[in-house]
Amino acid sequence: MNKILVANRGEIAMRVMRSAREMGIKTVAVFSEADRNAPFVKYADEAVCIGPPPSILSYLLGDDIIKVCKRLKVDGIHPGYGFLSENAEFAKKVEKAGIKFIGPSPEAIEIMGNKLAAKAAVKNYDIPMVPGTENAIDDVEEAKTIAKEIGFPILIKAAAGGGGKGMRTVQKEEDLEEEMNMAISEAKSAFGDGSVFIERYVNSPRHIEFQVLCDTHGNYLHLFERECSIQRRHQKVIEEAPSAILTPEKRAEMGKCAIEVAKACNYVGAGTVEFLMDANMNFYFLEMNTRLQVEHPVTEMITDIDLVQEQIKIARGEKISFKQEDLKIQGHAVEVRVYAEDPANNFLPDIGTLKTYKLPAGIGIRVDDGYEEGMEIPIYYDPMISKLITYGKDREEAIKRMLRAIEDYKISGIETTLPFAKYVMQHKAFVTGKFDTHFVEKYFNPEALKDKKDYSELAALIAARIIHEKSGKNMLEGNGELKVKQSNWRANRYCN
Ligand code: MV4
Numbered sequence: 227m228n229k230i231l232v233a234n235r236g237e238i239a240m241r242v243m244r245s246a247r248e249m250g251i252k253t254v255a256v257f258s259e260a261d262r263n264a265p266f267v268k269y270a271d272e273a274v275c276i277g278p279p280p281s282i283l284s285y286l287l288g289d290d291i292i293k294v295c296k297r298l299k300v301d302g303i304h305p306g307y308g309f310l311s312e313n314a315e316f317a318k319k320v321e322k323a324g325i326k327f328i329g330p331s332p333e334a335i336e337i338m339g340n341k342l343a344a345k346a347a348v349k350n351y352d353i354p355m356v357p358g359t360e361n362a363i364d365d366v367e368e369a370k371t372i373a374k375e376i377g378f379p380i381l382i383k384a385a386a387g388g389g390g391k392g393m394r395t396v397q398k399e400e401d402l403e404e405e406m407n408m409a410i411s412e413a414k415s416a417f418g419d420g421s422v423f424i425e426r427y428v429n430s431p432r433h434i435e436f437q438v439l440c441d442t443h444g445n446y447l448h449l450f451e452r453e454c455s456i457q458r459r460h461q462k463v464i465e466e467a468p469s470a471i472l473t474p475e476k477r478a479e480m481g482k483c484a485i486e487v488a489k490a491c492n493y494v495g496a497g498t499v500e501f502l503m504d505a506n507m508n509f510y511f512l513e514m515n516t517r518l519q520v521e522h523p524v525t526e527m528i529t530d531i532d533l534v535q536e537q538i539k540i541a542r543g544e545k546i547s548f549k550q551e552d553l554k555i556q557g558h559a560v561e562v563r564v565y566a567e568d569p570a571n572n573f574l575p576d577i578g579t580l581k582t583y584k585l586p587a588g589i590g591i592r593v594d595d596g597y598e599e600g601m602e603i604p605i606y607y608d609p610m611i612s613k614l615i616t617y618g619k620d621r622e623e624a625i626k627r628m629l630r631a632i633e634d635y636k637i638s639g640i641e642t643t644l645p646f647a648k649y650v651m652q653h654k655a656f657v658t659g660k661f662d663t664h665f666v667e668k669y670f671n672p673e674a675l676k677d678k679k680d681y682s683e684l685a686a687l688i689a690a691r692i693i694h695e696k697s698g699k700n701m702l703e704g705n706g707e708l709k710v711k712q713s714n715w716r717a718n719r720y721c722n
Contacts, residue, residue: 227251227301227326227542232270233291234306236596237612238520239266242304245534254298256291258284260604266596272298279606285309288316292323302326302541304534308608311517312339328541330516334491338514342385342423344491348511351486356502356510358425364410366403372424373402379427382409386417388513390460395427428510430662431502433457434469435515436484437525439536440493441546448481449529450555452521456650458573458666463643464650466560467524470621470659471507480509487514496522496537505662520563520613523594527559527617558624559617562632562647564595566609569646570672575609578602581639586631590617590624593635603640611642621659625651645675 230246231254232239243253243266255270260279267273274294277284288310295303303320305311305328314332321327329335337343342362345355357376362385363369373380373396382405384392394409396402406422414420437449453469454462468477484499491514498515522533531553536546567573583599595612597603603611616631618624632648653669655661 227538229254229271229298229300230302230304230328230538231256231291231295231298231300232266232304232306233285233288233310234304234308235261235264235266235285235607237594237610238306238518238596240269240596241594242306242534243269245532246304246538248532249535249538251538254294254300256285256294258606260606263601264596265598274298279604281309281606288313288319292319292325295320295325296323300325302328302538304328304537305517307517307520312515314339326541328495328537330491330493330495330497334493335516337491338516339388340385341383341388341513342421344513348487348490351483351490353483353486353511354509356425356428356512359423362421362423364420364422366406369406369424370399370402373399376424376426381425381427382406382422383425384409384413384417384419385421385423386413386419388515392416392422428502428504430664431504432469432471432662433500434472434480434503434509435498435500435519436481437522437533438484438488438493438497438499439533439540439546440488440495440497441540442494442543443545445546446485446488446493447546447548447550447553448484449525449531449533449553450477451480452524454521455661455663456656456665457663462521463563463565463666464561464647464656465521465524465563466558466621466624467528468555468558471503476507476509483509483511487511495540496533520610521561523592523613523615524559524561527592527615528555528557529553530556557617557619558621559615560621560624560628560651561613561615562628563610563643564612564614564635564637564647565643566603566611566640567643568641569643569649570641570675572672573643573646575605576641577605578640580611580637582636584634584636586614586634590627591615591631592617611637611640614647625657646670649674 229252232242246253252271255267255273256276257267258277258279276290303325310316312335314335317327317332317335337347379395379397382394392413394405396405409422410420413422432455434451434453436451440446451469452465452467454465456464487499496518498519500512501509502512503509526533566576568576579602580597580599585593592615593612614631616624616627618627629651632644650656
């Protein structure tokens with residue numbers, strides 16, 4: 227493989243090209259008009275504009291991307307995450323054009339893209355699943371009978387859904403008919419497939435997922451777990467590896483299940499098997515994601531394995547060069563997703579220019595980003611600016627380092643979720659590991675951010691007043707505001 231095209235943008239395009247370059251492979255970027263000045267376009271050996279900003283006119287134009295590949299003699303396509311990454315039709319077309327799709331087979335993508343097909347595929351293996359229906363259900367009376375057997379509350383899920391899309395909770399029998407009809411029509415309009423199924427509702431679960439790696443020679447490995455329980459409206463905000471709660475025994479048991487899920491669909495490449503875990507440490511297979519995930523860096527940090535390089539080697543037909551026994555968890559990693567959203571204002575997407583953009587640095591810090599100072603965050607795509615990852619010998623060190631990194635990360639011109647991440651890193655429930663997927667709704671409100679900010683500002687003002695009175699140094703402007711910006715304020719700098 228001499229040349230790879232990355233059918234993606236932003237931080238993940240950068241991430242993939244770095245590994246390709248390290249392997250001596252040439253890179254091609256495709257970009258929309260909104261990304262003309264983006265770092266990933268400059269970083270690529272060749273770059274081709276494929277259309278106007280909206281994804282449907284650019285990053286989702288599979289046929290046009292394949293044409294670019296042929297013209298530039300590209301050997302492989304890396305789809306990143308999102309966009310065309312889990313599109314079985316695209317994967318098929320790529321292979322038909324004689325180009326390697328750096329990912330699993332179209333068949334595996336298709337099976338795992340449908341939650342009922344995924345359940346059917348793993349049925350003959352010993353994999354725990356949440357009690358529920360095996361097939362799509364459209365008869366309300368039948369649904370009521372099943373729901374009563376399972377016990378309320380229940381969940382109605384769309385077979386074609388995933389990641390929480392098209393999910394409805396039903397608390398009691400009277401609500402079932404209405405919720406079911408809504409779920410079916412939602413699924414139809416969102417996925418073009420109205421199939422829904424029923425599951426028992428698992429209370430306050432934790433989200434634990436396993437990274438798997440499989441080659442074309444029948445080797446199946448897992449690279450331990452990531453915990454992604456801190457989410458907001460099914461959008462992950464903080465991830466870590468390993469999970470704070472798994473014992474080595476539970477890890478081995480779940481890892482074995484993850485590998486079996488991969489075997490059930492003849493998986494090839496890097497994939498993720500998602501589990502729910504209840505308060506009694508029972509786990510249930512939920513779904514498999516057939517792509518490289520946003521949060522893959524935490525796994526790379528604790529295993530010292532470059533997942534993109536492994537994906538490329540597997541696509542070249544190579545055997546995985548290590549065995550399960552060679553893999554060990556070293557230390558702990560935490561990832562914070564930095565979104566252009568205002569956590570003090572209901573996480574409203576914030577538009578604007580990165581007026582200041584200064585990265586944290588130093589031991590145990592990694593930033594995967596796709597922007598530079600002075601750039602605008604386009605409104606057309608996911609509002610994620612970067613991923614901030616810290617690594618330490620243990621969880622406590624990784625968290626402390628994250629707090630320092632958040633302090634050192636200077637962004638102005640756009641509100642970001644960094645203050646929210648700081649709040650989580652300091653929260654007792656997070657620090658002690660006693661949290662679940664309800665963390666945000668349970669503990670977070672905008673006032674939680676305001677209070678802290680107001681106190682530090684107030685403290686600075688009081689200190690400034692005292693200094694003024696004792697030393698005659700005036701640190702206040704005529705309007706009573708601090709001359710020194712609060713974020714740069716250090717008491718001892720002015721007291722002597
Ligand atoms: C569930 C569940 C409780 N019980 N299934 C949401 C995302 C999708 N992957 C599945 N999800 C859930 N499925 C049963 N039977 C609770 C969730 C869920 C959730 C899962 C993982 C992370 C965050 C979540 C937030 C709300 C609900």
